[in-house]
Amino acid sequence: MALVIGPSRVGKTTLIRLLEERLLAQAKSQMERDASFIPFASITAAGPNASRFDWRTYYRAILRGLQDPFVDGKIARIRERELREAMETALLQRRPIALIVDEAHHLAKTSSGRYLQDQLDHLKYFENLTGVSHLLVGTYELRPFRKINAQLACRSVDIHFPRYDAAHEEEAQAFRSVLWALQRQLPVEQEPQLVDQWEFLYARSIGCVGLVKMHLNRALALALTEKKKTVTLSHLRKTALPEARVELALRDALESETELAETAGADERLLTLLGLRGSRPASSQQMQEKDQSSSPSSALRPGKRGPGRDEIGGGVSSDEQDRAG
Known part of the structure; x- marks a missing residue:
C-alpha cells in the first residue's frame, strides 16, 4: 500500500x-x-x-x-x-x-x-x-x-507531494516557470506579466499550482467582464483569497510538512531504542511497575483494611476499664 x-x-x-x-x-x-x-x-x-x-x-x-x-x-x-x-x-x-x-x-x-x-x-x-x-x-x-x-x-x-517552497531558489524558479507557462495560455489580447507578480501569487496560493489556476480563472473572468485587454495586478488583488483562508491552509501545510519530514539523528534514536547506544529506555509498562513497587505500602485506599490482625484489649483506656468494672 x-x-x-x-x-x-x-x-x-x-x-x-x-x-x-x-x-x-x-x-x-x-x-x-x-x-x-x-x-x-x-x-x-x-x-x-x-x-x-x-x-x-x-x-x-x-x-x-x-x-x-x-x-x-x-x-x-x-x-x-x-x-x-x-x-x-x-x-x-x-x-x-x-x-x-x-x-x-x-x-x-x-x-x-x-x-x-x-x-x-x-x-x-x-x-x-x-x-x-x-x-x-x-x-x-x-x-x-x-x-x-x-x-x-x-x-x-x-x-x-509537497507544494513549491520558494525559500529554496530552485523551487522559486520552478514556480516562476509555471507562471510563465500559464500567462501564455490566458485568452486575452495582451499577455499578462504574471512572473512580475510572482511573490503576490505565491503568497496567495502558498505554492500550490491548483490554487494559482483557480485564482487566475477568477481574475480572467473579471478582466473579461470589464472588457480589458489583459489581466492586471488590480484584477489579481480583487480576486485573491482572503488572508485568513490562506493562513489556515498554510498553517496546515507547515504542520504537516514538519510531521512528514525526518529530523536529524533518526538513526541514533532508533539504535538507542534497540539498546545499541547506551542504556535502553524503560518501556511504559516497566515504568508503571516501578511506580507501583516504589509506592508506600501504608498508602491504602479509603475504607480498605490493612494487612495483619487488629489489636485486642490493649486499646481500652483505664477509665473505660473502671466503668466496665
Missing part, C-alpha cells in the same frame, strides 16, 4: 492522470495479448454523499473501473457481501497492477461506527487476497493512516 499525501490543489489528481497514461503505455503489449487484463482501476473515494464513506459505493466503483458488465444492471438490490465477492473475483480475473484511490482521506469518514484501523484492515485483506496494491491519494488528512498500528506502518510507503 502506498500513500500519496499533499496539500489540497497541489496537483495530485494531475499526477494520477499521468500515472494512468504511463501504466497504459507500459501495459499495451500485454493488453493486446490478453483481452482480460486491465492494468489499473482508478476511482474516487468521495461519492455523492461525501459526508461518509460507504463500502458498497467503493465496490461498485472498482467494478466499473474493471469494466464489469453487470454492476449497473437493473437487478434486485445486491447485498454488500455479494458486491465484495464480485469485486474480489474481478480483481483476481483482471489482475490489475494497482487500485488508484483519489480523495482517499474519505476512508476515515464512516457511518457504521467503524474505526480507521478497521477500514485499513479491510484494504489489507484485499491486498493479501488478490495481490493488488492500493495507491491511496489524498490531502494531509491521510497523515493518521501512516501510524494507525505497527503492522500497517511497516506495510505502507509514504510519498509526500
Whole structure:
C-alpha cells in the first residue's frame, strides 16, 4: 500500500492522470495479448454523499473501473457481501497492477461506527487476497493512516507531494516557470506579466499550482467582464483569497510538512531504542511497575483494611476499664 499525501490543489489528481497514461503505455503489449487484463482501476473515494464513506459505493466503483458488465444492471438490490465477492473475483480475473484511490482521506469518514484501523484492515485483506496494491491519494488528512498500528506502518510507503517552497531558489524558479507557462495560455489580447507578480501569487496560493489556476480563472473572468485587454495586478488583488483562508491552509501545510519530514539523528534514536547506544529506555509498562513497587505500602485506599490482625484489649483506656468494672 502506498500513500500519496499533499496539500489540497497541489496537483495530485494531475499526477494520477499521468500515472494512468504511463501504466497504459507500459501495459499495451500485454493488453493486446490478453483481452482480460486491465492494468489499473482508478476511482474516487468521495461519492455523492461525501459526508461518509460507504463500502458498497467503493465496490461498485472498482467494478466499473474493471469494466464489469453487470454492476449497473437493473437487478434486485445486491447485498454488500455479494458486491465484495464480485469485486474480489474481478480483481483476481483482471489482475490489475494497482487500485488508484483519489480523495482517499474519505476512508476515515464512516457511518457504521467503524474505526480507521478497521477500514485499513479491510484494504489489507484485499491486498493479501488478490495481490493488488492500493495507491491511496489524498490531502494531509491521510497523515493518521501512516501510524494507525505497527503492522500497517511497516506495510505502507509514504510519498509526500509537497507544494513549491520558494525559500529554496530552485523551487522559486520552478514556480516562476509555471507562471510563465500559464500567462501564455490566458485568452486575452495582451499577455499578462504574471512572473512580475510572482511573490503576490505565491503568497496567495502558498505554492500550490491548483490554487494559482483557480485564482487566475477568477481574475480572467473579471478582466473579461470589464472588457480589458489583459489581466492586471488590480484584477489579481480583487480576486485573491482572503488572508485568513490562506493562513489556515498554510498553517496546515507547515504542520504537516514538519510531521512528514525526518529530523536529524533518526538513526541514533532508533539504535538507542534497540539498546545499541547506551542504556535502553524503560518501556511504559516497566515504568508503571516501578511506580507501583516504589509506592508506600501504608498508602491504602479509603475504607480498605490493612494487612495483619487488629489489636485486642490493649486499646481500652483505664477509665473505660473502671466503668466496665
